Amino acid sequence: MSTEQSNNLAASRRRFVKQTTWLAGGLLAAPLLSRANYFSGADDTIKVALIGCGGRGTGAAMQALLSKQNVKLVAMADAFRDNLDRSYKRLTAPETSKNSGINLAERIDVPEERKFAGFDAYQKAIPLADVVILATPPGFRPLHFEEAIKQNKHVFMEKPVATDPTGVRKVLEAAEAAKQKKLNVVVGLQRHYQNSYRELFKRKKLIGDITSAQAWWNNDGVWVRKRQYDQTEMEYQMRNWYYFVWLCGDHICEQHIHNIDVVNWFKEGTPVKAQGMGGRQVRKGKEHGEIFDHHYVEFTYADGSVLNSQCRHIPGTMSKVDELIVGTKGKIECGAGKITDYKGKVLYQFDQQTENNPYQTEHDELFAAIAKGEYKFDDAEWGAKSTMTSILGRMATYTGQVVEWEKALNSPLNLQPQTYDFNAAPPILPNDEGYYPVPIPGVTKYGF
Numbered sequence: 001m002s003t004e005q006s007n008n009l010a011a012s013r014r015r016f017v018k019q020t021t022w023l024a025g026g027l028l029a030a031p032l033l034s035r036a037n038y039f040s041g042a043d044d045t046i047k048v049a050l051i052g053c054g055g056r057g058t059g060a061a062m063q064a065l066l067s068k069q070n071v072k073l074v075a076m077a078d079a080f081r082d083n084l085d086r087s088y089k090r091l092t093a094p095e096t097s098k099n100s101g102i103n104l105a106e107r108i109d110v111p112e113e114r115k116f117a118g119f120d121a122y123q124k125a126i127p128l129a130d131v132v133i134l135a136t137p138p139g140f141r142p143l144h145f146e147e148a149i150k151q152n153k154h155v156f157m158e159k160p161v162a163t164d165p166t167g168v169r170k171v172l173e174a175a176e177a178a179k180q181k182k183l184n185v186v187v188g189l190q191r192h193y194q195n196s197y198r199e200l201f202k203r204k205k206l207i208g209d210i211t212s213a214q215a216w217w218n219n220d221g222v223w224v225r226k227r228q229y230d231q232t233e234m235e236y237q238m239r240n241w242y243y244f245v246w247l248c249g250d251h252i253c254e255q256h257i258h259n260i261d262v263v264n265w266f267k268e269g270t271p272v273k274a275q276g277m278g279g280r281q282v283r284k285g286k287e288h289g290e291i292f293d294h295h296y297v298e299f300t301y302a303d304g305s306v307l308n309s310q311c312r313h314i315p316g317t318m319s320k321v322d323e324l325i326v327g328t329k330g331k332i333e334c335g336a337g338k339i340t341d342y343k344g345k346v347l348y349q350f351d352q353q354t355e356n357n358p359y360q361t362e363h364d365e366l367f368a369a370i371a372k373g374e375y376k377f378d379d380a381e382w383g384a385k386s387t388m389t390s391i392l393g394r395m396a397t398y399t400g401q402v403v404e405w406e407k408a409l410n411s412p413l414n415l416q417p418q419t420y421d422f423n424a425a426p427p428i429l430p431n432d433e434g435y436y437p438v439p440i441p442g443v444t445k446y447g448f
Contacts, residue, residue: 046370049075049129051122051144053087056158057135060188061091063360064133064156065107066100067367072107075114075128077121079136079238084115119420126151131370134158137241138249139416142167142174145380149174152181154370156363158188160257160387161380163249166414168388175380182375186366187383189261193365194358196337196350197262204266206339206347207327213266213307215259216320221251221313224287234417237426243289244436245394246415246427250291252278252397253390256311260299260393261386262323262334263307270385271299271307271392273404278397280438282314290428290436297393309393400441413446 046069050061053076064071073091078084088110090096097104116124122144126132132148134141134157141161148155155178162168178185191197204210225240241247248254264270276297283293293314299307322335330341337350369376388409395411396403417427430436 044070044371046071046131046367047074047129048072048131048133049077049125050087050133050135051077051125052134052136052140052158053078053084054135056188057133058087058090059359060133060135060156060158060363061087062096062100062104063363064131064367065091065104066102066360067364069367069371071367072109074109075116075125076110077116077125079117079119079121081115081117084117088115119422122147126153129153131156131367137238137247138254139163139167139241139247142170145171146174149178149181149183152183154184154366155380156186156188156366157380157383159261159383160249160253160390161187161383162387163246163253163391164413164415165388165391165409165411167416168384168391168409171380171384171387175378175384178380179378184366184369184375184377185380186362186377187379188359188362189258189379189383189386190358190362191258191262192265192358192379193356193362195354195356196352197334199350200332200334200337200339200348201266203339203348204325204327204332206330207325207332208329210267210325210327211305212326213263213305214324214326215256215263215307215309216322217251217256217259217311218317219313219319219321220315220317221283221293226287232422233429234422234424234426237289237428238422240287240289243287243291244426244428245290246417248291249387249391250295250394251313252292252295252297252311252394253387256295256309256393257386257390259311259321259323260307260309260389263299263309263325264386264389265382266325266332267301267305269301270389271405272302273402274299274392274396275402276309276393276396277400277441279441284438286430286434286436290438292397292439295393295397297396299389299393395446398439398441398444399446400444403446408446411446 048064048071050057061073065073076084092105092108126148131154134144138160141157145157161171222242227236237244274297278292278295280293294312297309299309325332330339330347332339339348340346366377392403392408395408415427417424428436
């Protein structure tokens, strides 16, 4: 990282990670935690609360339970009770234990009184645990992460960690508090925990200075959930959350963040500006809410290097999820685990037989550190900055303008509803025909 870039990042952090009133109320003054502070019980059991019981939350809970530590799931929370019930049924099913080789039922102690549903369910589940898994739709992440750190909990949280700049700033504030309290935080940008990517990162100097990069998340897209006749607008959007920016952040944030994050990681910094294009060409029905089905962004870093980033959710098109890092002496093909020079000579080839399951590794390493009373993981700040990079790209494609990092991060944009209630109005509403307003490049503004 250049001196200029390092200074810019440090200045950005000083500006946006502020010691607010609730921090001054004693949170920053908390003493370093001893081993005794890590657990709520007298034994070595690490108690876990799952917040968000969809597919990813269920998977994360299972990975936590499959770690080698004495982990026990003690509380579950979700906005919808049926999501919670499905998750619990899956986790406790005999075939799940059979497939995993561990009797998971012995590690699950969630009686009826520790199953919570509704928008406030997280407030009831968090106090019961030592570690909190945050896996709701991303729009809720800043609120839930702030509460978990306030209550002195270690955290595993899925990416992205916010859907707007206001949420990113909230996560940065809580990340600073987590550091002061020595609370381990792992973010589900799992390539950081994948053997092949770790080995490539160790050897990145083989390609010299990074001059450019390419990143792709192109595929058919994800599920759609149809509107039911008896749903309020808030419930419908919550059920079909992928298609509403306040909940999902658009797929450039929800999925493509993985590839963007890899380039940030290898560059050891974030872009200073972005410009791009995008729109809705195929997925433009009422059920597709307001998000784009394609984005193409040119991110520029402080040293002038450029990341060309593309993501697409269009059935029947080329599928590609990968990253390419280009340097003065060669290139890194991340998916292939290969480094070559410009004459085609292979400088390094990762042995695919030694690849791991990074989803499991991130939990194994997190819970091992907690069990030992070690403070090793502070992913929250990095996760927030990669989230902000994805949001920067979205702001560029939605507006059609060149968007600068500092102005974007300092934007007053806040997409969250004023009231979290199933009878309240969400931030965006359909017209009389059932269609939602869609961003228009050249017209859409973000207040900067």
